[in-house]
Amino acid sequence: MSCTAREVIAAVRRGAEVMSAHRDELVELDRAIGDGDHGENMDRGFRAVVAQLELAEPPTPGAVLKLVATTLISSVGGASGPLFGTAFLRAASTAGDAESLDGTALAASLRAGVDGVVARGKAEPEDKTMIDALLPAVRAAEESAGRGGEPAATLSAAAEAAEVGARSTVPLVARKGRASYLGDRSAGHLDPGARSVALLLAAFADVEGAE
Amino acid sequence: MPVGLVIVSHSDALARGVVELLGQLAPDVRVEPAGGMSAGGLGTDFEATSAALADAETGAGVVLLYDLGSARMTAELAVESLPDPDTAVVAEAPLVEGAVAAAASAQGGDGLKTVVDAAERAVGGTVDSPEQATTAAEGTDSGTQSSVTTSPRAKQDLVLRNEAGLHARPAALLARVLTGLDAEVTVTAGGNSADARSVLGVMGLGARKGDRIGLQATGPDAESALRRVTELADRDFEG
Numbered sequence: 001m002s003c004t005a006r007e008v009i010a011a012v013r014r015g016a017e018v019m020s021a022h023r024d025e026l027v028e029l030d031r032a033i034g035d036g037d038h039g040e041n042m043d044r045g046f047r048a049v050v051a052q053l054e055l056a057e058p059p060t061p062g063a064v065l066k067l068v069a070t071t072l073i074s075s076v077g078g079a080s081g082p083l084f085g086t087a088f089l090r091a092a093s094t095a096g097d098a099e100s101l102d103g104t105a106l107a108a109s110l111r112a113g114v115d116g117v118v119a120r121g122k123a124e125p126e127d128k129t130m131i132d133a134l135l136p137a138v139r140a141a142e143e144s145a146g147r148g149g150e151p152a153a154t155l156s157a158a159a160e161a162a163e164v165g166a167r168s169t170v171p172l173v174a175r176k177g178r179a180s181y182l183g184d185r186s187a188g189h190l191d192p193g194a195r196s197v198a199l200l201l202a203a204f205a206d207v208e209g210a211e
Numbered sequence: 212m213p214v215g216l217v218i219v220s221h222s223d224a225l226a227r228g229v230v231e232l233l234g235q236l237a238p239d240v241r242v243e244p245a246g247g248m249s250a251g252g253l254g255t256d257f258e259a260t261s262a263a264l265a266d267a268e269t270g271a272g273v274v275l276l277y278d279l280g281s282a283r284m285t286a287e288l289a290v291e292s293l294p295d296p297d298t299a300v301v302a303e304a305p306l307v308e309g310a311v312a313a314a315a316s317a318q319g320g321d322g323l324k325t326v327v328d329a330a331e332r333a334v335g336g337t338v339d340s341p342e343q344a345t346t347a348a349e350g351t352d353s354g355t356q357s358s359v360t361t362s363p364r365a366k367q368d369l370v371l372r373n374e375a376g377l378h379a380r381p382a383a384l385l386a387r388v389l390t391g392l393d394a395e396v397t398v399t400a401g402g403n404s405a406d407a408r409s410v411l412g413v414m415g416l417g418a419r420k421g422d423r424i425g426l427q428a429t430g431p432d433a434e435s436a437l438r439r440v441t442e443l444a445d446r447d448f449e450g
Binding site: 073074077078079081082083085086120121177178 | 248252253254255256257258280281284285287288
């Protein structure tokens, strides 16, 4: 079983619903250690993605991911636009023109996306950023795929690891991004970017699991 | 046409302000602002940055300068999205000082790489910044910074003979001749001092043709720093 454009679109739509439902929570998290616009930015970005999908549904998983990337880059302000945009862009390019992605291809796309975020944002593990959710997620996805895991299992492994990774940002002192301006005062708060990653991966896993 | 510049800022007003500033000292350089979100408000806009990048390109390449972290990411993404990403470079430089140095260099007809170097050598403000001197390329591998207290010192006065005095282009060349030297150089004119590597600081001295300026250098390369500056002045600040 592998996932086609139809499932990727469903996953993205579910991601948009989750971003909308958690908008205020993300705003609150970002208000504590950032500039307070993360929830609004992510919600606006994914709404724009859904609006694009209403116009035309791309034929391949790669094309869907590319549409998500370009739309997020254009519509999300702040650091999240270039970061999430780069993640989806690199993932799209690794997915290529394939009609469908199996667990291994999915993990490879996720890896490319995460590498893109690292290159763009230049954050290290434990800097209290989205990387702290993404790196464990991609490792879990690769392990799952390596054991022959289907896309659903691969995504759910990634989502679980991302959730743990996101929670691990709470005690950390931020060393990258706006929160780093706060120094020690950034400790004790969940990183909003890591939270978004965990929410999105859980949403994607949710859809794949239901297929 | 000279190399073009794009000013990527979270603020529309800030980007336009830098463009206004550069318009005075580098009138032939195409400088495009990309500030704020298209719907208004603070942020960096990918579409606006890409459009500014296209507008600034006249065939000689484009240097992008940015204000804060996420502006760098937007600028990089815009460059990577070009048909040929090698035609534009995001400079790691302080926004205003870097833009001034880059504009002066571009106005002088320098190529893309030299304009980027000019921006990246630019130092902020008029304070000493010893680490800038040896990080720039030019074959030095002196590695360590020497202590200022035991370093050689050198002093010299000279009279400006060139038409423009210490305006943008001469100030940019002054910064450039000091590249690779382990010396802190201060320029004094009319009772004010500036770090010789700060294009904006040196311009701010307002030294004109006929003015006497003082040069003071500290560090292992103090002597050669003053020699280079004197030679530059003797050439009437012709690159």
